Amino acid sequence: MSVESIKETAQYITFKLGDELFAINVGQVREVLDLSLITKVPTAPSYMRGVVNVRGSAIPVVDLRLKFGLPRVKDSVQTRIIVLELELDGEGLVLGGLADSVHEVIELEPGQINEPPRIGMRWKTELIQGMGKRGEQFIIILDIAKVFSMDDLIKLEATQQSSVENNKPELAPAS
Numbered sequence: 001m002s003v004e005s006i007k008e009t010a011q012y013i014t015f016k017l018g019d020e021l022f023a024i025n026v027g028q029v030r031e032v033l034d035l036s037l038i039t040k041v042p043t044a045p046s047y048m049r050g051v052v053n054v055r056g057s058a059i060p061v062v063d064l065r066l067k068f069g070l071p072r073v074k075d076s077v078q079t080r081i082i083v084l085e086l087e088l089d090g091e092g093l094v095l096g097g098l099a100d101s102v103h104e105v106i107e108l109e110p111g112q113i114n115e116p117p118r119i120g121m122r123w124k125t126e127l128i129q130g131m132g133k134r135g136e137q138f139i140i141i142l143d144i145a146k147v148f149s150m151d152d153l154i155k156l157e158a159t160q161q162s163s164v165e166n167n168k169p170e171l172a173p174a175s
Helices: 151-165
Strands: 010-017 020-025 027-035 048-054 056-061 080-088 091-099 103-106 128-134 135-140
Touching: 010 080, 010 091, 010 135, 020 056, 048 091, 080 103, 103 128, 103 135
Parallel strands: 020 135, 056 091
Antiparallel strands: 010 020, 010 103, 027 080, 048 056, 080 091, 128 135
């Protein structure tokens, strides 16, 4: 998805990773949660913090800082889990993205969104849908489905399945 594909005004949820302000289309966000207990999964990729219980379902939680190559930081009272609904290669996936803080839902018109610069960008431009501008502030609009590859989907599903299996009660052997 590129800037040319943005034809109408849309709403985006904004969040921070370090000093950078990012946005994701609200259509891909199920909810935003306060940080809760994240259960570590031993076989998980390094950028995955573990799984969290969301109304009885184990949802994998990805540390977006690590996914983008930023250093890990200590969680704070501002740390939030953004629960995302994605479609990767025709498969639906629900996962949590750990953000340093979540700010607000904003509306951006197509005229407020430009192509990301090809030079001097810290982030891979193929992961960026566009650069929003609100006043003097730039907002990096992520194409969140491109942030996660099919390999990620397979790893996350395996981790989620492993977590479910490890939390099943053990049966006593028959005597």
